[in-house]
Amino acid sequence: MIGRTPRRGGAVRALSRVLSPAVVVALLLPLAALLVLGSASPAAAHATLVGTDPVEGAVLDTAPEQVTFTFDEAVIGVPAGIQVFDATGAEVAATASVRKAQLVVDLDGEVDEGTLVVVWRLVSADGHPISGSLSFSVGAPSDVVDVPTVSTDASTNAPLHLGVARWLGYVGLLLAAGLAAFSVLFLPADRAHDGSRRRLRTAARAAAVVGALACWVGVPMIALYQLGLPPSALGRASTWSALAAGEYVVPAMVVLGLALAVGAMPRAAPDRRRTALVLAGCALSLAAPSVTGHTRAATPQALVIGVDVLHLLAGALWLGGLVAIGLVLADLAARDDSGALVLARFSACASGVLALLVVTGTVLAWRIAGSWGELVDSGYGGLLLVKVVVVLVAVAIAAWNRFSLLPRLRDATRRAERRGTASVLVRTSLAEAGVLVAVLLVTGFLVDRSPEPDATPSASAAPGDASGESVWLGGIIAEVGLDPLGVGPATVTITMTDPDGAPAEGYEAPRISLSTAEVDLGEIELRNLGPGIYAGDLVMPTGGTWEAQVSLRTTEFDNPVKTVRFEVP
Structure with missing residues (x-):
């Protein structure tokens, strides 16, 4: 008992x-x-870039005094996390400041005509580092863009x-x-x-x-x-x-x-x-x-x-x-x-x-x-x-x-x-x-693993071929194409259809970002060309294997993400 x-x-x-x-x-x-x-809003993995000024791939008559990045939540600046390069790979003098959900990069040095690439690294509110880049041109795009690998492209x-x-x-x-x-x-x-x-x-x-x-x-x-x-930075x-x-x-x-x-x-x-x-x-x-x-x-x-x-x-x-x-x-x-x-x-x-x-x-x-x-x-x-x-x-x-x-x-x-x-x-x-x-x-x-979906590589497009690859985004077929397939100005196109082949409508615009192991162009701004068809302009800075990460919010809680690879000659 x-x-x-x-x-x-x-x-x-x-x-x-x-x-x-x-x-x-x-x-x-x-x-x-x-x-x-x-x-009303779905969960967010970490800060997402929602807009830039100038936009990706823009061609401007004169050099801007500053470049602005806007995110969907507050971000934290990183020492030496922002670098600006011209088409030859030379660094352009610049200073950066973070104002809640906005990153402002002031171009302090003289900017020549040609393509500029702004490479950035920040910290999201959840503690995960995020990085990317923005390319735009002054006067006319450069024929060849040679941006070196920099510390801000370090693995996250x-x-x-x-x-x-x-x-x-x-x-x-x-x-x-x-x-x-x-x-x-x-x-x-x-x-x-x-x-x-x-x-x-x-x-x-x-x-x-x-x-x-x-x-x-x-x-x-x-x-x-x-x-x-x-590790040497711990002394600063x-x-x-x-x-x-x-x-x-x-x-x-x-x-x-x-x-x-x-x-x-x-x-x-x-x-x-x-x-x-x-x-x-x-x-x-x-x-x-x-x-x-x-x-x-x-x-x-x-x-x-x-x-x-x-x-x-x-x-x-x-x-x-x-x-x-x-x-x-x-x-x-x-x-x-x-x-x-x-x-x-x-x-x-x-x-x-x-x-x-x-x-x-x-x-x-x-x-x-x-x-x-x-x-x-x-x-x-x-x-x-x-x-x-x-x-x-x-x-x-x-x-x-x-x-x-x-x-x-x-x-x-x-x-x-x-x-x-x-x-x-x-x-x-x-x-x-x-x-x-x-x-x-x-x-x-x-704790330190980002909830962002992992990229799932699909078949690569053949070198020099502008035809796209199709991926499955939660019941929607998205065909992703890059034209022309080479270094310089290009257009990325996403065509969405349902399983019956009809244009997929009634969804938010898809999102796409392009990157390689050395360069991250970040998210490409897309415009609607018709039912289920979206396109965005960009400048491909270098050749090699480029990954295009495509996402589509199909429901309030579902946002499937897939990846297409392009071999750019």
Whole structure:
């Protein structure tokens, strides 16, 4: 028989009722569905260039005093991120400034006739670097444009060591906060369990140190990644001042919150004041990662940030609780039935935590990825699906613990039987925690992975052939052509038809951007020539393999993207 529930069980039972699966699903899911489905605008991956002055491929009579780029959201400037070249590859003197969603490039030097290329690199609100270029001509286009490879064309993919630092930060943060919360919510209040409290406090402090250090070590890595600079740039003040304030706020909040939570962990039975301090510190540190990243760019922002905080809170309770069970269950089960009581209490709460994780994870996937189709078409979606599969493994282990091992521990009457069952539970709980650590490893790389769809190469057009290639954009066939197929002025054409061959109408204008490994022309402005036919003028600066990335918003939430390759002689 199970004895009397230890003191402070009322607060925990109330928490279990609040976090029960039925309550979570009944309250949170309809609210999330209302806000998500009722939102007029789809989720945004990162800042998108919506217009330039002059436009791509323009031929001007006189050189402009400044060049303006307009984006759909605020952007952050990068030191030496803007460079202007003439057709010979010589750099033209220029200064750049960022005004919220607008980049202004002032041409300071004398500009000769011919083609100019403005190469730019900025940082989006979600922390992802973005880059591109703009070509226009003064007087007449140049016959040959030779733009060198520059630092602003550096890869925008996050480096491996940054993902590892993110992972260590998440493991330390969630583990420290979860252990601290477990010590005040689930441990019995009598002094016989002070040894267990001491063990949890030691483990939480070690985890907090790892989490705090990883967060701060990640700051210089983020600076180099976002700004596209070499390690030597860390010695310049301009590198640090170019970072968004949020990149400093997050580590500071993590350190402050973990210091409060771990520092307030009790040596003996906690009173209400100490419990409140621990939980407040946990909440502060776990809210920190939502200040930056994908949640800043997804809409509706208030919903996504709130859901992200709940997601991390639930993850901390799950991971920290499992490790805490592994640390103290053997001692609790050796004395009396306290082990079964604590495990039953945590298991009831964990079921609610799992429901909360499912609901919040679903909402975050929907708003950040932008559509269910992007979960398959993008690298971000692929990693997210891997995370889901690994979580399902953890859920299977949790179900075994709850429905098989927990009843055995509860029904055990002899000390040796309790010890044996508790030993098995400790091993399976730590295995479940290990799977969650693997989940956090995937999360560490997801943070810096852009939700933009990956390019899917199709067959290349033959050299010198102006005929296009067809791609499938969510039920619409888009034929993309480039004429003439060579260096110099050209026209890109997109012809959209339905499966029956009729012109596809009733959609927004498609979008197309062209780039090579060295040069990115950015988005090409298109004009409508008739039902389903769009064209845009540009100047091809060099030969080689050019990728044309085409997208079409087919529904409020779906924006398929495909890529066509052209071999320009």
